Amino acid sequence: MKIDLSRLIDRAVYKIDFEQSLDLEKIQSKTDEIVFASPVKVRGSVYETDENMYLDAVVSYEYYENCARCLKEFVNRVETVLSGRLMETSQLSDTDDEFVFYYDNEQVEITEQVLTSILLSLPMKTLCNDDCRGLCLVCGKDLNIEECSCDIQEVDPRLAKLKDLFD
Ligand SMILES: [Zn+2]
Ligand SMILES: [Zn+2]
Numbered sequence: 001m002k003i004d005l006s007r008l009i010d011r012a013v014y015k016i017d018f019e020q021s022l023d024l025e026k027i028q029s030k031t032d033e034i035v036f037a038s039p040v041k042v043r044g045s046v047y048e049t050d051e052n053m054y055l056d057a058v059v060s061y062e063y064y065e066n067c068a069r070c071l072k073e074f075v076n077r078v079e080t081v082l083s084g085r086l087m088e089t090s091q092l093s094d095t096d097d098e099f100v101f102y103y104d105n106e107q108v109e110i111t112e113q114v115l116t117s118i119l120l121s122l123p124m125k126t127l128c129n130d131d132c133r134g135l136c137l138v139c140g141k142d143l144n145i146e147e148c149s150c151d152i153q154e155v156d157p158r159l160a161k162l163k164d165l166f167d
Contacts, residue, residue: 001042001114003055003087008048018057019043022114029119037062037075042114046086053086055101055108059117063132068125069134076137080121082113 001022007013021039028034044057058081065076084099086108101108133143138150 001111002104002107002109003046004107005046005053005103008046008053009106009152015045015047017043017045022111024115027115027118034118035064037064040114040118042082042110044082046108054083055086055110056083057081057110059114059121061118061153065126067128067132069127069132070144071135072128072142074128076123076126077116078123080117082110082117084113 001020003016003018003020005016008016019041020043021041023039024036026033026035038061040059040061042059044055044058046053046055048054058079060077060079062075063074064073066073082099084101085102086103089102089104099113101110101113103109129144135141136148136150137144139148141148
């Protein structure tokens with residue numbers, strides 16, 4: 001994913017707005033394979049200040065996730081921000097405290113940073129719906145679809161054992 005900076009570098013404009021999509025099938029996180037449900041969208045701008053050029057963008061993506069409660073697969077949508085300073089590839093960055101995008105030949109390539117922002121923004125635990133009722137611990141029925149008649153009080157054998165200890 002490349003953004004053309006020529007108009008900014010020629011000083012024809014002070015700001016370039018862009019909106020692009022990245023057709024990724026999947027990426028690998030530390031623990032999982034993230035499979036996308038649609039192309040990743042990146043929209044934002046590159047602008048100039050007195051000394052530097054900066055990039056600000058919103059990355060939005062949809063991926064397949066399993067609900068932490070009912071285990072059903074659903075499409076989760078996430079938005080995250082990406083921003084940092086632009087530097088020419090020939091310059092070496094001496095600062096670690098800033099996010100840097102390197103550019104060359106009046107073009108900045110941001111794919112790597114987009115992928116990093118996705119990996120950093122992946123939620124730890126997700127629900128198909130905030131009100132998801134999950135699965136019955138006894139019969140395993142999806143309680144969002146159907147009620148069951150299990151007595152949840154007496155369900156968990158580990159809890160039952162504990163109860164014996166205290167009785
Ligand atoms: Zn659920
Ligand atoms: Zn049940």
